[in-house]
Amino acid sequence: MKENLDISIEDYFQKVEELKNDGYEMMVDLTAIDWFRKKEPRFEVVVNFLSVSKNKRISIKVKLNDELTIPSITSLYPSANFYEREVFDMFGINFENHPDLTRILMPDDWVGHPLRKDYGTGRIPVQFKNAPKVD
Amino acid sequence: MEEYKDDVKDVDFWATNSEEGGWNISSTDEGSQKMLEQEDEVTTKIQMGSEVINDYFIDDDISDDERMILNMGPQHPSTHGVLRLQVELEGEVVRRVQPVIGYLHTGMEKTGEELNYFQGPTNTTRMDYLSPFFNELVFSLATEKLLDIEVPDRASTIRILMTELNRISSHLVALATGGMDIGALSMMIFGFRERELILDFFEKTTGLRMNHNFIRPGGVAADLPDDWQKDIEKILKVIPEKLKDYDEMLLDNPIWQGRLKNVGILTTEECLAYGITGPSLRASGYAWDLRKMQPYSGIEKYEFDIPVFEEGDVFARWRIKVLEIFESLKIVEQAMANMPKGPFKIQDKKITPPPRKRLDESMEALIHHFKIYTEGFKVPEGEVYTTVESPRGELGCFIVSDGSSKPYRMHVRGPSFCNLQALPVVMSDSPIADAVAAIASLDPVLGDVDR
Numbered sequence: 001m002k003e004n005l006d007i008s009i010e011d012y013f014q015k016v017e018e019l020k021n022d023g024y025e026m027m028v029d030l031t032a033i034d035w036f037r038k039k040e041p042r043f044e045v046v047v048n049f050l051s052v053s054k055n056k057r058i059s060i061k062v063k064l065n066d067e068l069t070i071p072s073i074t075s076l077y078p079s080a081n082f083y084e085r086e087v088f089d090m091f092g093i094n095f096e097n098h099p100d101l102t103r104i105l106m107p108d109d110w111v112g113h114p115l116r117k118d119y120g121t122g123r124i125p126v127q128f129k130n131a132p133k134v135d
Numbered sequence: 136m137e138e139y140k141d142d143v144k145d146v147d148f149w150a151t152n153s154e155e156g157g158w159n160i161s162s163t164d165e166g167s168q169k170m171l172e173q174e175d176e177v178t179t180k181i182q183m184g185s186e187v188i189n190d191y192f193i194d195d196d197i198s199d200d201e202r203m204i205l206n207m208g209p210q211h212p213s214t215h216g217v218l219r220l221q222v223e224l225e226g227e228v229v230r231r232v233q234p235v236i237g238y239l240h241t242g243m244e245k246t247g248e249e250l251n252y253f254q255g256p257t258n259t260t261r262m263d264y265l266s267p268f269f270n271e272l273v274f275s276l277a278t279e280k281l282l283d284i285e286v287p288d289r290a291s292t293i294r295i296l297m298t299e300l301n302r303i304s305s306h307l308v309a310l311a312t313g314g315m316d317i318g319a320l321s322m323m324i325f326g327f328r329e330r331e332l333i334l335d336f337f338e339k340t341t342g343l344r345m346n347h348n349f350i351r352p353g354g355v356a357a358d359l360p361d362d363w364q365k366d367i368e369k370i371l372k373v374i375p376e377k378l379k380d381y382d383e384m385l386l387d388n389p390i391w392q393g394r395l396k397n398v399g400i401l402t403t404e405e406c407l408a409y410g411i412t413g414p415s416l417r418a419s420g421y422a423w424d425l426r427k428m429q430p431y432s433g434i435e436k437y438e439f440d441i442p443v444f445e446e447g448d449v450f451a452r453w454r455i456k457v458l459e460i461f462e463s464l465k466i467v468e469q470a471m472a473n474m475p476k477g478p479f480k481i482q483d484k485k486i487t488p489p490p491r492k493r494l495d496e497s498m499e500a501l502i503h504h505f506k507i508y509t510e511g512f513k514v515p516e517g518e519v520y521t522t523v524e525s526p527r528g529e530l531g532c533f534i535v536s537d538g539s540s541k542p543y544r545m546h547v548r549g550p551s552f553c554n555l556q557a558l559p560v561v562m563s564d565s566p567i568a569d570a571v572a573a574i575a576s577l578d579p580v581l582g583d584v585d586r
Contacts, residue, residue, distance in 0.1 A: 002520075024406040025408075026527060028553075029531055029533065031544075031546045033535055033543075034544070038537070046518075046533070050425050050529075051233065052421065055428050059520065069285075077408065077410070078409055079410030079411075079553055079556060080410050082552060082553070082556050089249060103237075104237060105237035105240040105586075107237070115244060121245060121246075
């Protein structure tokens, strides 16, 4: 019921166009993974498509190069609009030809991209060494 | 005029005294009133949808003086939470809409990477706060798929029972707030009154009215309480009666019909293009329900129908929620009649903590308990995307595991986030009074949008 495909960044837009003509009417999810210091290349974009007529799902995975740029598929699937803005906001990945690539969840003047692995969570580590003694 | 201009220097008011550590305020997006300046073909398509239906009055004589940008929200009762809409008005006609979201963003996906799988449902349950069980269920299903385990029958049936009750309570809130937005204030009182019945049962079972953390990887947290059948029987008896009252009040009401019919139309093509799922898609004439097409937790064993409407207007979206409550009641009744006996969580010491009693008797149980509560259980490497049919549409959970006890990446596909993209399509070229009805019919939950 579910297929996974690895696509190179050059074929990405063309493959999505083929999928759209192939009966995958919906783009349900678009997100990214940050493999910081674990894998090369660092970022991967994962797109999930759904065909309601054939009851099938397909998942496309694209490895990004160092320029962190990938073509936008908003012209094919308007539902990609918010998702691409979210990935831009959270990972700093640029989508070419996106109509309005701005931050969506964070404030406009925010610095940094929160879902990257090198962005701290602001958690203070618990230290028991110098804890006061309880008598 | 020219001379005067020279005299005025560009003094940044806030930047004065900056040398002595004065104010240095950077700009924020608050108060900026800008729509997109260029409108090319793609943008127009995004704003207006693929197919514009000319069923609204459009007065071409309105001068540019009457064109203004209005901010609805974020603190506005009819925007269902902290949704802000920049609306471009011409007279009383909405021309363009831009949703501005993120006011409730707390970085729950980032938090999800910090918590282990055992703590995960505590986090996800707070996303869509009107249907918390679905959030827990989708996270648990994803984890179980990675672990390659199957939960006992009783656990699956309890999950179905609780989620379908949750669908009823969530739809009741949608009906209540939708009625309030249009002016049927008694509907608001009625909807919340009946929801209370279900929330009481939730409180009895899980200990909490919202954010239950009840469905966990490996099963559910606790068994159903004693005499739970009595509570369910009461729900099954009371809610259909009250729904009849709603129909008596609203179904043939000329004001209600006049406000809702032929308002905010979404065609099937627009729904598919914008990724809209759930009741809104079914109200537009496409019978797509994940419970039937891609079943989970054994829901294929139950008999129920999928209500479908062709109109795609606000009235159809309201009506479909009422009918779905009846269908959910059918499932609840069957789940109650066929509740299997047995354990309510998987009997795997590595995944489920031992019962409290065993801790006093067995050293091994104590060790397992300690390991689960401090480190959590390890999940094999892999990636998984699971979906359930939440009251708002397809709720998906995408988990990437690197073999440790915490998810490497946890992403939740919230249905409200996607459905919100249709707001410009639904609202544009309609009077501003209909805009509120259109927002209410899409039923966005901002906790699910912002995460």
